[in-house]
Amino acid sequence: MADQSPHPARRETPQERADRNFAELLQEVRVTQNGVQILFAFLLTLAFTQRFLSLxxxxxATYVTTLLLAVVATALFTAPAALHRALFHQGIKPVIVRISSRLATVGLGVLMLTLTGAVLLVVDVSLGRYAGIAAGVGTFLVCVGLWVVLPRLVRRAALTPPAAPGAATDREPPEQPR
Known part of the structure; x- marks a missing residue:
C-alpha cells in the first residue's frame, strides 16, 4: 500500500522506523520528565514549610491531589524506559513504540492537570481563592491550546493541499515591495 501522506516517504525498514520513532519519543519524554520531576520536588517540599500548617x-485537598497527579505523571513518563528495558531484544519494538506513545500522551494529560493544580494552589495561597481558580483555569486553557488545539491546527494546515497557481482565493495577494 502506498504512503497516502503529502510528504515523501522515508526510505527505512519498519525496524529502522521503530528505532527512530522510539528515539524521538524518548527525547520528548526526557524534556517533559525533567519539568515534572522539578514540580514534584517542589510539591514535596511544601508540606515541610511553616506556611503549610495554615492551609x-x-x-x-488541592495540594494532595496535585502531588498525587505529579506522581502519576512521573510514572507515566518513566514507563517507556521501563517497558523498553523489560522487553529489550524481544523483537517487538513497534509495539513498544506504540504503547510508549500512548503512555506519553496520557502523561501529558495528567501533567496538564498537575500544572493546573499547582498554579491553583500557589495563587490561592498568595492572592485568594477566586484568583487561584482563575489562574488554574487560565493554565488549563493555555495547555489545551498549545498541546491539543495547536497541533490539530498545524496538522490541518499541513494536510490542506496548496491552491493551484492562478486559482481564486478569498485573500488579497501580499503586497509587493517597490
Missing amino acids: DTVQR
Missing part, C-alpha cells in the same frame, strides 16, 4: 481544607 485550609480546600488548599490541602
Whole structure:
C-alpha cells in the first residue's frame, strides 16, 4: 500500500522506523520528565514549610491531589524506559513504540492537570481563592491550546493541499515591495 501522506516517504525498514520513532519519543519524554520531576520536588517540599500548617481544607485537598497527579505523571513518563528495558531484544519494538506513545500522551494529560493544580494552589495561597481558580483555569486553557488545539491546527494546515497557481482565493495577494 502506498504512503497516502503529502510528504515523501522515508526510505527505512519498519525496524529502522521503530528505532527512530522510539528515539524521538524518548527525547520528548526526557524534556517533559525533567519539568515534572522539578514540580514534584517542589510539591514535596511544601508540606515541610511553616506556611503549610495554615492551609485550609480546600488548599490541602488541592495540594494532595496535585502531588498525587505529579506522581502519576512521573510514572507515566518513566514507563517507556521501563517497558523498553523489560522487553529489550524481544523483537517487538513497534509495539513498544506504540504503547510508549500512548503512555506519553496520557502523561501529558495528567501533567496538564498537575500544572493546573499547582498554579491553583500557589495563587490561592498568595492572592485568594477566586484568583487561584482563575489562574488554574487560565493554565488549563493555555495547555489545551498549545498541546491539543495547536497541533490539530498545524496538522490541518499541513494536510490542506496548496491552491493551484492562478486559482481564486478569498485573500488579497501580499503586497509587493517597490
